[in-house]
Amino acid sequence: MSFNIYPIKIKLDTNIPKKEPIFLTKALLYHPLIKKTEALNEYPYLTLDIEYPTYMLNKLSYEQKVEFFFNKDKMDFLLKRNTKFPEEPNIFQQSSKTTTPNTKINKADVNKIIENKRKEIANFNNEELLVLLQKENAEFIPIHFQNFSNMSPEINTIKDIKTLIQILENKAKLEQNTDKNILQEIYEKSQAYFINKCKEEAKQNIEELKKLYSVDNAENNELLIEGIKKAEEKEKVDIAKIIEDYKTQDYSSYTIFLNNTLEKYETLLLNLKKTKLENIEKKYKDKINKLNENNENVNTPTSNEVSTTNKTENKNEIGKKNILKMVKYLFPTSYPISKNISDSFTTIIKEKINLFDDLEIKDMFPKSFQETLYPDQAQFSYLKIDNKIYTITQIIWVNDIYNHEKYKKLITTYKELGKWKSEEIMKINDEINKKQLKFKNDFKQGGTYHFGKEDIEKLEKDRIDPRMDPNLKRQSIYSEKLDIFEKLTKIINYIEELNTYIEIIPTDYNIISDIVNNINTNYINISAKLSTNRELDKKFKELNIQINSITTLEKINDNYISKPGINMNFENDEESIKNILKSKYSKYTNFTTSLSEFIKPKMVSTNDELQKTFTEFLDNTDNLQLFNAIMNPKYIQNIGKYLRENEKSTASITTDDFQKRLDTGISIIDGNEYEIILRIDVISGELNSNIISKIDCSYKGKTLGDTLENLVNAKYINKWELNTTRIDPINIENEIVNITNKEPINEKKGGNIKYKDTRKLRSEIIKTRKRML
Structure with missing residues (x-):
């Protein structure tokens, strides 16, 4: 299997005074554990096709991890070597010719067995398919028919197409040796059978509904209306008006209404199941491609290989996981907080903290002990900027639209x-x-x-x-x-x-x-x-x-x-109106120029939900006006309020679905440049576990003034904004010298107030108070 691997430009926004953001290159990398840099490429690399295997990365030394992310060939090699298709339990009795792990099969025997299996599948009738499904006791509840309380249609046909596919696959395959033609035959046969059964189910249930809810059966009319209202949210069509018409119109109108509604149910049911089929089809195509690439290799994969079940995952989600893994493994932090790495979308939009999600056993030990136990692993990470070494203390991936520099x-x-x-x-x-x-x-x-x-x-x-x-x-x-x-x-x-x-x-x-x-x-x-x-x-x-x-x-x-938001339909308006808008109200029409920066070819997001919001707005198909909603951060946690304010209260969109549109994903610039922004806090110098105690008090003292100011000014800071106050990086060497030169504490006087850091802290607090007055 091949992976699409791209160089990614990572913009580093540091707290170094007067330092403009810079892109991460191999020239900025520094660590005593990095001995060789000749094999490193200029920029790090990223794939959106498969999640980086954590098990593999944990086994690599820090230097090997750096090479993995900064060498395209190394990344491609390790991903292929550590990737396999998931093993699925075989519910059928194994043939005497089934392979055992790490055992090679004679190719002639394999071909013979495959041919026999092909014949078996060709004769596999519908009844046998159904029996297999019933044995598995799979469950499928039609989403809409369950809303009719007086009706419990017996569904004894296809319950779950995924189960069917897995059963047939297991029946057809010999461990990892499955001929691609067999897979294709299985899919096509099961798809045709499944679609026919869907139609039969829908037809049967529609006939029962017609009988149960005829116009003469007045006592059930309200039940029908109630059921349709419940289904309305899932079906995403406005049938409230149809219901009102049904209450007042004659039998012919009601018949039309009933038939139209049931037709929608049938279409929806088929669409739901077709979606499942499409997902399975993608899975099968991926597996067939895998077989094409490895048709000469019939060895069973070794146990250290990882699964590609996430191949069908959303590329944006895979990209997000891979970015966070890359940051975690390239830039470990140990001071002042271990693993001080996050992303702004999770912390600000979702209001979650994932501080201990990836806690490892070694994290329970002191840093100095970890360095002894894992000498090839980095506990601290550094950057070399303008020939100066800086220790990284915090990293935030800026991936929400309210803090990302371009979207902001x-x-x-x-x-x-x-x-x-x-x-x-x-x-x-x-x-x-x-x-x-x-x-x-x-x-x-x-x-x-x-x-x-x-x-x-x-x-x-x-x-x-x-x-x-x-x-x-x-x-x-x-x-x-x-x-x-x-x-x-x-x-x-x-x-x-x-x-x-x-x-x-x-x-x-x-x-x-x-x-x-x-x-x-x-x-x-x-x-x-x-x-x-x-x-x-x-x-x-x-x-x-x-x-x-x-x-x-x-x-x-x-x-x-006077119309709320922005109406992008002016290009289709009368010529006189369009001309006046462009000449007299150009500030309005020029907004399209700003928007053009966020569509192809200039820049797009890997987040389809965000990109769809921009596209629908520009195409004037944004019926819910969600673009106007995402432009206003006050609706982050309450999209319902926006919909009510804009007379869209009948629309159905959850807060979670709305929030997905606030994720910047990974930016793709000019069609081929992948880019993200990291906000990085550093301290000047090379910090390690041996000197933490020497600068700890001084560092905390300096940050205390900033923390106090942040607390005092909290009411003036919007909750959706990252704190714009950045702590200037302290200089480790200077702090050690200052501490060495300090006078001893005079215990009788309760402490010597002439400490340089104490005086500075007091002066900073006084300045803060003056600014607030």
Whole structure:
């Protein structure tokens, strides 16, 4: 099996004063245990295809671990050597020709056995499949049919496709020697049988539902409604309106409703089971690929190999585990806290602490003792930056959108846009009011676009009396004159209607716009047949300009400026609206430029949920407006509140599902560069277990002032933000010299207050208090 292995750029954000973030390269690596660096590549490597085997990594020396992460060939070799497919128990009696561990089989015998097994599978009928399933006593409960309390349909067919596949696989295989064609035949046969049984089950249950919940069976109507409401959340369709219609409409409407609903159940049931089949299909394809790569090797794997069951795991989750393992093994910390490594998504978004999740037996011993017991393992880790050695004390993988530098910048831009919108709402409403007032006054006082019915009556001197006998004139002339007369009459009526609506407060300019459009339509139809009237043409043109100016602003205000969040559909709007937005309200439309940094090819996330949120927003398919929700951290723990505030209360999304969209995952830059950010705290110098006691008091004393300041300022810090106060790294050598030069304690006076560190701590606390005043 091959693995996709990529170099990963790890940006290190340290607490070294005035030091910009730098990328981790082999030049920054330093440790007395690292003797050779020639085999190391420039950057570390990462795979998203399989989780790093902990058992293997624990056996490696620290130098070997560094080589594993910094040498692509070494990583590929060790992963292949330590990876196998999971062994599954064989529920069938083993053939006399079954292999024993570490025993090679004659290839001719293997081919013969495989051929026999192929024939056996070909003759394996549906009844035998069913018997095997029933023996395994697998369970499957149809998700929706269980909601109908008066109905317990007997499900004695396929219960769990995964069990079926495993049983057939065990029946077909000889330990690890399974021909790929057999696997394919097993899958295709079981898939076809399974789908047919699904259809039969759905059809049977639908018929029973129709009988049980007929329109004549009124006593069960409420039960049906209750069952559908329970299913609504899982089915994710809005059927509340259908239910209300069903209560009031006649039998035919109810029949349509029932059939449509049951059809949805059937489709959903098949989709649920099809998902299982797709998962199993992927598993089978992976195994078939494995057999293709190793078709000459029929040895049973050794016991130190690890399972690839996580092959079907989400790549983002595998990547997350591998990043944390890489950080743990490359940069072990022992001071001031052992394994002081975390990720911001877990600690801030999920509000969990995984401090002791990977506690090992050796962690129970003192560090000095560990160094004796495990001389090839690192207890401390270091970085060599600008030819200075720093000891790592804490590492945080910044993988939530509220603290990651790029996503945080986008959220800041979004927040600024929201503030701009709040100010712009007042401006645009004021502008609309002024335009409306001016329009009314000008129209009433004979302005450039005022006209009345007298203007229209002047258009045609030879008005035709509709009561005139058409026989007195030629029919064609009469019809044309009559058409002109009718349209002029309509225009006059619309003008009178226009004057009436303008007096209504508040004036609905959408109605005004409709009236003007009707006037225009009728005028255009007859203008070519009328004598030229430039003055009236000018009035019509100016009237249209004024009305369109008002209605366009109102549409912009309603659909964009005053509307919560950001509406990305402006590219599909009317040309006039789009042009005004881009010219006058460019801050709104320019937000798309900021968003373009988070889609292909510039940058994408391995977290499909986050990437989907961006894509749906840009495509204007974000029906729940979840992009606007993730831009506001106050909804981290309460997405329900957001949905209620935005009239989406009927939507179904859990807090856990929403929080998945806040995980940055691993960034992929320009299509092929993988990147993460680590926030690293260091102290200057090479710390080890022998000198911890010499700098412990001084280090804690210096951090005490910062801790106090953090506690005092806690109410000013948002809970979703990493603490931006960074402790400047102390210099180990200077601290040891300072401690050596300190005066002895005068016990009679209760301690010498002239200690340098004590004075400094007091001054820092006083400064903190002054800043708070």
